[in-house]
Amino acid sequence: MEWLWSALAIVCILEGLGPLLIPNRWRLYMLQISQQPSNQLRQVGGVLVIIGFISLFYLNY
Template structure:
């Protein structure tokens, strides 16, 4: 059962990540250009926030 949820989550990530370049390729390219110019520490902080949000959400969903 756990592996099914993992594969479903990975599939959902692929769908969500693919929507930007599929629907708005020019805006997506500009967004990536802006992101690539950000300092590494700022990118780490944003990544850390997303990881914490994801872990907390998974914990919440698994306990209900």
Template sequence: MLHTLLIACALVLIIEGIGPMLFPNKWRLYLQQLVEQPVNQLRSVGGVLVTIGLVSLFFLL
């Protein structure tokens, strides 16, 4: 179980690192736009992403 969790974390780091590694200028602009979004909108997007993740995990397990 721990081994699988570590693999999942490693894959997240790899996927998250691809954007800044390949497109640093576009990544910077994306983060600037993200900072300017209202807090409620960010919270809603985060909630949707967590929900999608939980549903996906439920069906994959």
């Protein structure tokens, strides 16, 4: 369970780098993403989840 907290901490660090280092570009990027169709966002999210599960599988075995 300790690895989960470490993983969440790393996600927080990575997610915070954009707004910290390049806030104006990050804001424009978020604006562009918010204008994408919901189906496209679902597809991107699904692909990222699958990549994450596959990565975890290979890192643990």
